[in-house]
Amino acid sequence: MAVRPVQRTSLVEGAVAELRRLLAAEHWPVGARLPGEVELSRLLGVGRSTGREAVRALIASGQLRSQQGSGTYVVSTAPVEEFDRGLRRAAVADVYEVRIALEVEAGRLAANRRTDEDVAVLGELLAERGAAGSDAELVEADLLLHRAVVTAAHNPVLAQVFDSFLGALRVAARDAVADGGVHGGPGGDDARAHEELVAAVVAADPEAAEAATRRNLGRALERLRGE
Template sequence: MPSRGSSRVSLTMTELRSRIRSGAWPVNSRIPTEAELAELFGVGRSTIREAVRSLANLGMLETAAGRGTFVRSLAPVPQVVTETLGAHRLADILGFRRALEVEAARLAALHATDEGVARLRALIASEAAALGRAEHDRVEHAQSRAVERGVTPGAFHFAVVEMSSNTLLTEMYASVMMSLRTGLASGAVIHGASHAVRQEDHTALLTALDERDAEAAARAAARHSDRDLVVASEPTHPTTPPPAATG
């Protein structure tokens, strides 16, 4: 029979996952603090800490020291997928990401709603502001600092993938981005275009989605993916993502 403590942790995990799945806490957003969550759910901070640690181990959350805990996936990321991706070159993983993004954009145009398009428009505005702040960082640190803020690789990209209405595609995309996070943080993977150009690409994709033009959306996604992230240096040995932070 499970202890009361383990039952509280399980129930708290269910509550956290519910808010993530519902979109109340979008991918790449920062969730409330440990103290705020304890008050919200009426449990102790140790219960919150254990629940967050468990979801981090599942790839749904990630804790950045001194910056908070961020949503990284709507669903648990299969360890076998992460390990498989980690055995491949970064260039191959980026190519796989491109294929997913292009198909996601095409499907998103077919499933787009006015509400979804409005959300993407708002994300473009908020990403532009956040990335603008990152410009004030030293160039070599801006990338990893942006990742910690939950800005890069971008809530916009994930929102487009979600709009595809294909849950398997969405989960695979989350796995790919988790595999790329090590490269992003180390500088092995960098942006191939300026913030301004990437924002123009996002706007072009948004326009295609707003017009429900699937082929134009796919072209815009392909053009953007080709210059959004590029490999700066290929590790000698492929690496898997670092273990999720434990609090």
């Protein structure tokens, strides 16, 4: 039996492992910008070329995202599955098309199945969305609210699919906001659409929940397409 000798871990692999450990510990949470190349390499105790290659490896694996002229941002604190990496590379409009298909059904099911606990959570998250003070806060509050609607549908398969899609949704939503306010702020039509969605779920009105979801996400998709 031919056994190859174990190779010593390279500096790049060691730097990648340390970055992954720091991300898992949320030293830099999702959405945070990493230190610049010089500072990051100093923190890792490696040369700039090694630090650069480690960052590139995590960009390729989907945990980091480079934004030209701005820096490198955390996309996921855990290694990303190949399915999710593909979604994150998809066009923002493509992601929203699939999002509509998922969430319209989630809204309908939630209106039929929500519990008193679901109602309380939805009310709290709707208030948090309304209180968002920045684009980043709005994106996170918005996703939490929509995830709560999916939870209220009480379909574990739907929840699993949505969760596998969540990283792509977060990136798409941030890109959409950065590209000119595809999502409205705390006030206006988008806020009313979310209020109507929550009200429909609370009132156990599946048709109204479907309609509110289509208005909300359909309007965002139209803006993305420039319609």
